[in-house]
Every structure is written in C-alpha cells, then in structure tokens.
Amino acid sequence: MKSWFLSDLHLKNMQERNGEILLRFLRSLSSPTDHHKKLQANSGSESGSESEIESKPTASNFHEVLKLQNEKSECPQHNLFLLGDIFDIWVSDHTVFVKEYLPLIEEIQMLLQKNFRIIYFEGNHDMHIDRFWTEQLGVEVYDEAAFFKIGNLEIRAEHGDLINLNDEKHLRSRRILRHPVMEFMGHHLPGLFWQWLAKKYSQKSRARSTHYRQQNQEEIRQMIRDHALKSYSERHFDYIISGHMHVFDDFIFSREGRPIRSINLGSWLEEPRVLQITQKHPESAPEVQWIDPARL
Numbered sequence: 001m002k003s004w005f006l007s008d009l010h011l012k013n014m015q016e017r018n019g020e021i022l023l024r025f026l027r028s029l030s031s032p033t034d035h036h037k038k039l040q041a042n043s044g045s046e047s048g049s050e051s052e053i054e055s056k057p058t059a060s061n062f063h064e065v066l067k068l069q070n071e072k073s074e075c076p077q078h079n080l081f082l083l084g085d086i087f088d089i090w091v092s093d094h095t096v097f098v099k100e101y102l103p104l105i106e107e108i109q110m111l112l113q114k115n116f117r118i119i120y121f122e123g124n125h126d127m128h129i130d131r132f133w134t135e136q137l138g139v140e141v142y143d144e145a146a147f148f149k150i151g152n153l154e155i156r157a158e159h160g161d162l163i164n165l166n167d168e169k170h171l172r173s174r175r176i177l178r179h180p181v182m183e184f185m186g187h188h189l190p191g192l193f194w195q196w197l198a199k200k201y202s203q204k205s206r207a208r209s210t211h212y213r214q215q216n217q218e219e220i221r222q223m224i225r226d227h228a229l230k231s232y233s234e235r236h237f238d239y240i241i242s243g244h245m246h247v248f249d250d251f252i253f254s255r256e257g258r259p260i261r262s263i264n265l266g267s268w269l270e271e272p273r274v275l276q277i278t279q280k281h282p283e284s285a286p287e288v289q290w291i292d293p294a295r296l
C-alpha cells in the first residue's frame with residue numbers, strides 16, 4: 001500500500017506548469033503501465049545506461065507502482081492526501097471551478113474508480129468544498145486535523161493554517177470565512193464573484209507573504225516543529241504532516257525513546273514535491289521517499 005501527500009499548489013488553472021505536472025503525476029498513479037512504457041522508450045533514446053535510469057528515484061518508483069498494481073489483491077487501496085490550497089480558489093460547488101479544473105476532476109474520478117482513497121484537507125484557498133468534492137465525487141473532506149492509521153504508523157494530517165498562532169490577520173480571516181453566514185454566502189454567491197475576490201487579494205497577499213517567508217525561514221521552521229511537539233502532547237502520533245507554511249521541513253525528534261517525524265510539505269510554487277509512504281506489509285517499517293513529480 002502506498003500513500004501520497006501533496007499540498008499548496010495554488011493552481012490558477014490547469015494550463016500552468018504545475019497543473020500539467022500534477023496531471024501527469026495522477027495519471028502515473030492511475031495507469032502506471034503507460035508511463036512505464038514511455039519510460040522504457042525514453043531510456044532507449046538517452047545516452048545513459050539502463051542502470052543510470054534505474055537509479056533515478058522516479059524510475060524505480062514506477063517499477064514499484066507497477067508491481068503493486070499487478071499484485072492488486074495484496075494492496076486493495078492506496079491513499080492520496082491533498083493537504084489543502086491545491087487551488088488558488090475553490091468555494092463550494094460552483095460550475096466555474098469545476099470547468100476550470102475539469103481535467104484534474106476527471107483524474108480524481110479515475111483514481112476513485114480504481115479504489116484509491118482520496119482525502120482532501122481544506123486550506124484557506126479551498127473552502128466549503130464538500131458540497132462538490134464529497135457529495136458529487138466521493139472524496140473525504142476535512143477542515144481540521146485528523147488522524148490516520150497507515151500500516152503500523154499513526155499519522156496526524158492537517159492543512160497547517162493553525163501552526164502560526166501569531167498570524168492574527170490570518171486567524172481572523174479564517175474565523176470569518178468559516179462562519180456559517182460566510183458558508184451560506186459561499187454556496188449562494190456566484191463562483192465568478194469568489195474568483196474575482198480571490199484574484200483581487202491573492203497577488204497582494206502573496207507578494208507580502210513570500211517576502212515574510214524568505215526573511216523568516218528559520219523562525220517558520222521552528223514554528224512547525226513547536227506545533228508538532230504541542231500536537232504530540234495532545235495526542236500521540238508517529239508522523240505529523242502539514243502544508244500552508246510554504247517552507248519545506250522534514251525533522252525527526254524523539255519522545256520516550258521513540259522517533260517522531262514532523263513534515264511540512266512546502267509549496268509547489270517553490271518546488272513540486274510529493275511525499276510517498278510505502279507500506280509493503282502491515283507490520284513492516286514504512287519506506288519514505290520524496291518524489292519530484294516534474295521528472296515523471
């Protein structure tokens with residue numbers, strides 16, 4: 001069984017580079033055979049020997065996905081975790097979003113048909129999405145941290161917008177946007193209105209937050225780790241995985257002689273990245289890999 005985690009693509013449309021990279025990645029999950037063929041074709045045209053090709057993490061990943069697909073009875077279900085802010089804006093079930101991101105929706109449907117479990121955490125750019133993603137697609141949607149048992153691992157997953165408790169501006173807007181009145185407006189005001197509103201604010205806030213992140217990388221990393229420790233004291237886990245902060249971090253600390261891993265997925269705006277956790281047998285140690293989906 002494999003589980004993949006990704007977040008913070010902030011896709012404006014499917015034509016942008018990360019949109020294409022995401023589609024290619026999802027296709028590699030739903031039909032690994034085609035990609036395997038393509039890979040073989042590529043290896044023929046490249047000057048590198050087969051062993052060099054084999055040494056690329058993406059290539060070996062394909063072989064494994066392929067193997068797993070062939071042994072379907074042993075791995076009834078893979079998990080895809082979308083940890084929020086996948087889109088620059090998605091509110092409720094408005095047609096404007098469904099149309100804009102249709103190729104992605106179709107890939108998601110394909111994966112669901114192939115018995116993938118898809119879990120979507122709302123971020124601060126995708127809100128009240130269950131009306132489409134759960135009711136029409138069948139994706140599990142969460143708007144706060146949740147725990148998952150994957151093999152022998154206990155995983156806490158969340159978008160991560162509660163990591164920085166000093167960001168009062170964000171916390172206030174989170175409260176407002178999740179208020180029942182706003183939820184009502186989210187469902188009833190036209191999608192075009194939300195798209196317009198998001199465009200209006202996103203450029204300004206992105207420029208500001210990018211600057212802040214560059215200046216405060218170490219401080220942000222510390223926040224991510226502090227949040228992991230605090231969360232662990234509330235309820236134990238093996239991994240905590242989040243996004244939102246746009247600062248990649250993969251850190252292991254130890255509690256009661258047991259390793260605890262704190263991961264922040266960073267953002268595709270800096271670098272496309274997918275976390276893959278492979279559990280060959282329920283009791284075996286998990287294999288953790290970072291996949292560069294741009295190389296698929």
Ligand SMILES: [Mn+2]
Pocket residue numbers: 084085123124125159161243244245
């Ligand atoms: Mn966010």
